[in-house]
Amino acid sequence: MNNPQPALSNDQLISVLAQGKNAVAIHTTDKFNIRYASNAMLSIWGKGPDVVGLPLAEALPELEGQPFLGLFKRVWDEGITVSGKDTPADLLIDDELQTFYFDFEYRAMTDDAGKTYCILHTATDVTERFLSRQREQALQEEMRAANEELFSANEELNAANEELVQSKEVLQVTNDALNDSETRFRNLVKQAPIGICIIRAHDLMIEDVNDSYLELVGRTRSEMQNRTIWEAVYEAAEVYAPIMNQVINTGVTFKAREAEVMLVRQGVDQRFFLDFVYEPIIYKGRVDSILVLVIDVTDKVMARRSIEEMEERARLAIEAAETGTFDLDLVKGVMLTSPRLDTIFGFQHSVSWEEYAAVIHPDDQSARTMAHQQALKTGKLFYEARVSFPDKSMHWVRIQGQVYYNDNKKPVRILGTVLDITQFKQLQQQKDDFISIASHELKTPITSLKASLQLLERMKDNPSPQVLPRLIEQSSRSMQKISALVDDLLNVSRANESQLALNKAEFNIFQLLENCCNHVRVVGKYNLVVKGDANLKVYADEHAIDQVVVNLVNNAIKYAPDSLEIQLSVEKENDMIRVSVKDSGPGIAPEKIPHLFERYYQGNADGYKNSGLGLGLYICSEIVKKHGGQIGVRSEWGEGSTFFFTLPAAE
Template identity: 50%
Template sequence: MKSNKDILNSLIERSPYPIYVISGQELTISIANAATLKAWGKDETVIGMRWRDALPELENQPFEHLLLRVLATGEAYRAVNDRADLMIDGEMKTAYFTFSYEPVYGNDKDVIGVACYATDVTSLVKATKQVELMSEETRQINEELAAINEEISASNEELGALNEELAATNEELTESHHLLELSEKRFRNLILQAPFAICVIRASDLMVTDVNDRYLELVGRKREKIDGLTIWEGVPEAADAYAPVMQQVIETRKAYMAKEAELFLVRNEVSELMYIDFVYEPVIDLLGIVSAIMVVGIDVSEKVRARKSIEEIEERIRLAVQAAEIGTFDYHYNSNELVTSDRFNEIFGVKSGISREKIIASYHPEDQNISNEAHALGKDSGKIFYEARVMRSDSMRWVRIQSNIYFDINGEPERTLGTVIDITEYKALQQQKDDFISIASHELKTPITSLKASLQLLSRMKENPNPSILPRLIDQSTRSMDKVTDLVDDLLNVAKMNEGQIRLKKDWFVFAEMMDKCCNHVREVGKHELLFEGDHKLMIYADEHRIDQVIVNLVNNAVKYAPDSKDIIIKIEQQGNIANVQVQDKGPGITDDKIPYLFDRFYRADQSGLQVSGLGLGLYISADIVKRHGGEIGVESQIGKGSTFWFTLPINGEAI
């Protein structure tokens, strides 16, 4: 699609009237259409020449002085039927022009040139002079007729000759009128055939005089809804915004140009948001008055919507990268330039503008060769992927680098665009998972080994059973199976918690009655005594099975970590609508640095795995059950004085 500039140049070039533009103090001929070159008797080689070099015959004529005055003052100059002596085909010829010199302004509103709009009126002037000459001759003839009757015959002959000349002049005037009509017809055809929307509006009453199909398509109107009406009758929805603009163009004689203007148009009876590039161009007559406004428009809606869509996608990508805390980088191999994002700099703990060498130098010594190896492999695959440890001043961080390599036409790597993410927490989770697998393997191996040994002995005794050993082997097998079952139950409970499958079955129950049936496994061993204190009649609305599970986990925890504490005290107190439950031991206590992590998944206060058994899931499961009931859980401990694990529950089941 042609630009507005190309369209304007085409209109100027095809104009039947001389139009040219003079630029700068050197009076350089910047533009001259075919009509101008014909009037001067010159060809296109004069374009780009200075005025006096291109038209030396005009040196002693006033035109150069007038051009300089318009440049200096910014005031237009207009002339009617002005004489110009031009060298045409090697011969000086006199021509007459009606013309105007209009200042041309630059972006800083300074006059940078002069535009000339001219009409060749040589024939008209000559005809007028001929008429004047004939009138003078007629007067002389009349005087001679009054004085000398004998010359009447000769005078009649001269009058006949004059009549012939007048007829010829009339023919010339008729031809000029025909040419003018032909020019107007060509102009209208140009409008109708233009590949962009054009509408010509009469300045005096804003009546639409000419409109092409492209304009009708742009505004979504049929011709009878536009042609012959005022512009704001045809397109009323645009009146509020642009009627004042058009009036200003008429008053100031200055064009108005809009880029990607947003406009709601009722196109085919449906309101649509359009984006339009358009110009209100004033058409100025020979008297310097705006006679019409030519509206030239192009629908750029698809281009604007496509750009906005791309911008929206880019914004979504930016937000996604930002939300994912992903750093980005752009590395150029030839210039060794590294451009990094703020998140990249934050991950590495550096400022922008750092070199790739310094980034590599911050890697752990064992990882500093990984980057070069990954780049070497990327020359074949086009992709880079590796993980490395970054030694920051405050900590060590794990990072993951991923990027694509882009090659030049010779197949050499030119640049690589990629991302970096901090995977320190991921690595910690991986390590935690590995530790858990090790612990789980160890915890399961012990009871399974014991169970296997018992079963092997029982298998050997099946033909000759030993009554004294048989009960002990069965008890040992049962305890091993119970241990495996407990470990598997803990794992299943955690899986259900993560999947949101644990459902509470609440009902009213007496807490003391639940305690009578709870923790029988501890009572049977006989090493610890469970002491219940508090309100023996207190009833709460909760899932009795899950609360029993919490008590068992807390008591088991006391048995494991306070094996020498004979008494384990369980208290329950009512505080308003809240039941406060405590499990207290007199063991060695817990250090302050471990307390914040006691309810984390897989955490064990004794992480050596040698003194106590378990997967580190009991307190984690208990905390989840209490929170699902709307309560809270915590611990208070003093070294050498024991620990008190506590939790709260809403008595009537409503969240605290």
Template identity: 35%
Template structure:
């Protein structure tokens, strides 16, 4: 069969046709002598339209090459060996074993000789072995608009079962004639054979299907019921109106053998018993009487109820298992023993955004981050070689295009005897955990660096002081002591931030609230900024407003805001501290006239460990100040935020409830 084209063909005359129609549409016909479907001649298009819309088995060969088309009705004739590869290739390739027989027939039809055959015998190899098959078929030429023969349409019905049934029936008729000619003792031996047969057998006689013979195994289907000599519907009245009766009537009327598999027949076992859900494999073989007319039916039956119900239980268990997988929040799937995925839960489709109906399970590799694919395949194959399962970490693409880290676990599913049946896999999103771990690693490096600088400075100051302790220098001594004090203050500030962050994590950051005037708190804080005399703190707003809060913690927030203004807006000489009443709240703001903050940084300013950059320079600090400030305000039932535009300064603010 020619390889499939990249996109399915969408032409009106190729619509429908079930499985075979889909194969025709997806076949790359440009690689065949016929060319692309758009270029096909009208006669072929019309013939294909008829073929795809017909439920009758049809087959078309086209051109001198005898290129094949067929519909779903014809497909069973090809068995498992010839379909779907037969589509689009010459018929002599598909049916090479009988081409010597049908080749002359097809060449004759191409010359205008239509043919018809009944119960024609072929020896076909269509299921991996040679078998005797029979067919009724006609072959008719297909002409184009100029009358030239361009192809052949074949209408075919396989009569193998009918011929075999006829042969069997003929054989049974001969056997019956022999039996009828035998003595009574021979008839007794024949009856005895049925009675001792290892299958459930009965004989139904006449148009009321009266039980003429019932062997012990058949009687076991209906313990306690009196069957022999009674009409079928009298012995088993619950059969009235059931499809089974229509089948029996058809066999009796037409003389055609019927074979049914796992046929549903609701029946009671005992006459007064409960109607049960029962399933049987049946063979109804007509018995010819004098003159060849059917006068009875041989019934061969095997009850399949336990098998059917057991299979349904397994299927129900599998469906329940899949429902449970759909209920869990993780991505989950199951693999066959060879690793092929045979089920994805709904979370997989929700995460990937793939269409469940269109997704081919073999395309899962497209979801894996390219750099992780080889590692994923190697890890997966290594797990499949064992029996205990395993895990590995990879990145998988989300529906929005983001690749996120997942922990993949593959575990074995074993039966009660411990034999491996299949595999189950889960993928847990660990992206945020990995990012947090990376943040913590960065924080440790930052903290180490930030503490190292003041410790080194303090150590240096103490070493110099130690050297001059015998002869202290009146000039250097104050400078060294001041430098040592600054280093101690820096170390203390860093340690306090670390302790506050730790207390926040453990929910131990205590608040000692009281009523105080906001303006007095603002005037008493930030003395270190006033002492440096580089910036002027300007107070604005309602200076009489009071709040009920932890004054020390609120002071800590304001100092953090002011320190940031000094650090990131060094050229802004004026720093404004503003107080404003807003309904039941007080809004406190710290405003500078510095360079402002980039919009992409604003959403992250209050995140743990975040440190902003200013004109390419990274400032010192642990990235905890604003995070701690936000937690303090939130624990006061207030809000915190920042308003900033590049080139126009920044305003950090928070709100607190007014004191009642």
């Protein structure tokens, strides 16, 4: 039995979340006590881990007068989710009240009754993005203003041309204003904190580009000058050239968020995620240029995906281990469960804590109660119990958990796992039964041997010609019984360790059937009838196959003692030889057939009591499997049984 891969513990999961870049906090009670806060959230608040456990208003007193405490109360009372984007918040960082901007979400986590038991608080500091957007907007306004100035200057220039004869000084002033305006515009582009590229509409030539854009696309200024945009950034042309053409033709702005783009930087393909805008610049009713604004958001996207991937791995690990999980609120008596836990307890869906406890076997209820009482003292919950399914079947479960306490050292919560150990318990029972059977089976011949040896010891000086042979024969039978039992144990041990050595050779299987089982033929009670093709040969270990046939014949005599004729047949099936042993006994109950070749299983027929370790058919199965064959049985209750196996035919 393969052991499942160990699942991540809750502490490990929390530790992983704490190291993530996303800010996460969990609040409980109507005071919004901070039950958990990731490192990223503590960094946003400018606080240390000592705030965990404090009410939110006490941990961040600067929130007084801001809308957030009111939003928390609404989420708690109404069991809803509230979120916001680019929301300003004043936080006390390094003893200085500073304004930051956040994307946030307050999500109420409710129980089956719809009552809130905690609030999941996530936040992303978007201050830099917000301020960048403001600067971008201001830049656009300035650029539009510059365009208007240019337009105004052109108008003035036209008027000046018309009045050139009258006023050369006016023309000079206008030209100077135009130059100053263009210079300011170029400086704005160059100093902007985001990537900017200006592209001429009619031929797509690059008119201007700033350093941020050059850094993003991995080009030098000389590689961008006097080139079209798709000559300079050729790797993006296939996807984005049609989009830019559409902007030029329609004059409609195109915006993209987290667009995946492959760029060649220093000869290496690199994947980026970009927020960008194709903004058409209109002049005299037509698109004159395209303003490209780009922000690299690769780090943000990859961080988010990394967290999503870790969450998925954790979920898959739990599912692969087939482990159920639960979260028990000791204060409210409410337990949240995973679907796998419901299945382990025999339910189709989640039920109340009391209903889960009710299906525990009555004889195990006291152990469960004691385990819970001990857990409240030690912090660790562990016990094993039987669970009764609706179909009255009994299953074993192993329950483990970790107790969590509040600030007053009072236990308030248990997080734990449940594992179905029914198969393990069945194997344990099989082992115990086998030890009991083996002890009993060995005790009988040893006792008989001991008695014979004691009698021989008494008559060693005056042996009786009548009694001595019987004692020797009885001792020999006891030794044969002990030897057979030990051989069975050795064979099953070798089979388990894959050390069952085979000496394969070509031999006539029909002749083996005619010559085997002399111990049965000599007695004369049972008639062994051999049928089939007398010329069939197999490639196998003759001694091991003889052992299989003897075991099957012994089995027929043991469980069908009134079947005085036992038929042994051999026939060819494709590249295999099929050997069958048939009796006309009482047959085998259908429910026992699937277990006949299991180790230690004894399929006693009703009305018969037989000894043995339950290893004979198991050993036969292992020998046949190691030859590459198959073993099986056909039987109908009251109609006899036919055991059969296949072996590779000799070439």
